[in-house]
Amino acid sequence: MKRSTSNTEEIALVVDWILSAQKVVVLTGAGVSKESGVPTFREAQTGLWQKYDPHELATPEGFLKDPNLVWSWYDWRRKLVMDVDPNPGHYALAELERCLPPTTKFSLITQNVDDLHRRAGTKAPIHMHGSILIFKCFDRGHPQKEVPFGLKQPPKCQCGSLVRPDVVWFGEALDEQVLNNSFANADSCDLMFVVGTSGLVQPAASLPYAVKQRRKRVVEVNPDTTPITEIADVTLQGPSGDVLPKLVEQLKKRLAG
Ligand code: OAD
8 A cells, every 4th residue: 555645656657557457447435526515424524424313314214214304305415416516526537538548448436326427427427326316216116207306205106105315225235237237347447446435335345355356456536544545556645626637637648648
């Protein structure tokens, strides 16, 4: 593990790794959206789970106990996500995908339920934890059409069940196809970027370990230390909206030169 605060030398090294990779995978977490104004979960003072109880708001039991409370909380977060814009970190990741040599494969896996990667131009982000903009019914998972903002209680599906956001709550299994796709990507890349995640929530947190098990490279982008820092080949220390544009700028210079 190498840490870097100025990042300049490390960025040059990481650019070498990108250029020699056949497949680059990016795993993102809440930190990548922080500079857009979307709060993270576990940071002291500002993290959502400092203020709110995840058992009340992000479990099926919590929803059944107080559907109106959970509904209102997600309604607030959905509005927040729709009112903000992608930040330079999201745009740099979209640019990374675009500027890679045509033979280099690319995938982006996010734990975030916002759509900021897609809005920034990432072609097909894999949403491990679902989307706060999509709804399904609680009992049978029937997909729902658009749901207006500001409802004080969840609407009902045609089948009579309550409607809920199509996100993964604690205690729920991830979509099998999404999970398999995520691990297939980790199992076939030469280089994984781990951006803005505390690396504490499974199974997403296992993806970089799967990469290291095959002795491939992991580069972390995070202002703080996480469990991933221990296994990362390099940690580019800093906000992703600052570090990633610098990295992509250097990559483009090398590609042009
Ligand atoms: P966390 O809140 O656990 O971690 C956010 C990470 O972002 C921390 O490591 C911060 O140091 C880092 N960070 C803060 N500012 C940053 C910046 N400007 N640039 C880059 N990194 C920054 O969020 P996640 O790891 O995404 O799950 O949390 C994982 C899952 O836990 C979420 O998807 C959510 C939550 O419960 C569900 O809702 C199922």
